[in-house]
Amino acid sequence: MTEADAGISETAAQLAAVVERLVEVLRRLNSRDGLSLTAASTLRRLDRGGARRLTDLAAAEGVTQPAMTQLVSRLEREGLVSRGGDPADGRVVVVRVTAPGRALVRRRRAARVRALSGVLKELPLADRVALAAAAPALDRLADLVAER
Amino acid sequence: MTEADAGISETAAQLAAVVERLVEVLRRLNSRDGLSLTAASTLRRLDRGGARRLTDLAAAEGVTQPAMTQLVSRLEREGLVSRGGDPADGRVVVVRVTAPGRALVRRRRAARVRALSGVLKELPLADRVALAAAAPALDRLADLVAER
């Protein structure tokens, strides 16, 4: 085993433990704010990418078509998205985020950044520097995991 | 606004976006392996800390007592934990992880480390260095968030 391999295994073990903790923490923060992970992700996707067909949404979020039908129904009932038809194809349902939906996405994002800012302030400067330096690497890590 | 404050806000925004992506990725990896976040966390806790009373488990995992009763029943049905009594207090239920439960915890941990190692290998060295350097900071970040 080379030096580089040893470094990778150690880093992997450290990161796995850290990710485990972060997920546990996030599970609890998330459970109390009324929007499931998939619901929040779907709203963000519609906000970022515009209107989408229900089938496309289901595929993009990695859930089945019936699950997306139900999720869209719940979001519609809460006024966060709207259903529309496609004039060119009578079978299609086009989903759009509403103004209140967009507002919710923005509110949640701002709240997350605010909460994270508050926590970062309590960390030593060296930690904040390390985190800032690692953010792009974490993003590329997410790219690679998402590819699989 | 000082330089340091600006750095915190930027880092917070970057990290919030990264965390959002990581959670989305983890949601999908998790949904296909048959054990909920709470179930996995409960097994790990029992593996790490030994037998616990049902009420303690519920508090530690941040769920209600009835929810933990159900979770323990499901885990018991699958042979991953066992229920026992406390001779000193007839009301108490003591939960223990079984040998198959421990084996599952180890298998899942090894699989996570293996998967993460595979991904890290594809990242440039500079990214791996940045991630290794940030791991302790992420752990302290988790400490602070967990406190709240």
Next chain:
DNA sequence: TATTGTTATACTCTATAACTATA
């Protein structure tokens, strides 16, 4: 009376299978 745990009930979220409507 207080604590420990379970049962009853309801809602979200997910899946698969069966169905309807359109192409």
Next chain:
DNA sequence: TATAGTTATAGAGTATAACAATA
């Protein structure tokens, strides 16, 4: 026949309220 979406049904996972048993 194939595709888009819904409905039917079932199970995990969560909560609150009501209950039983023990301290």
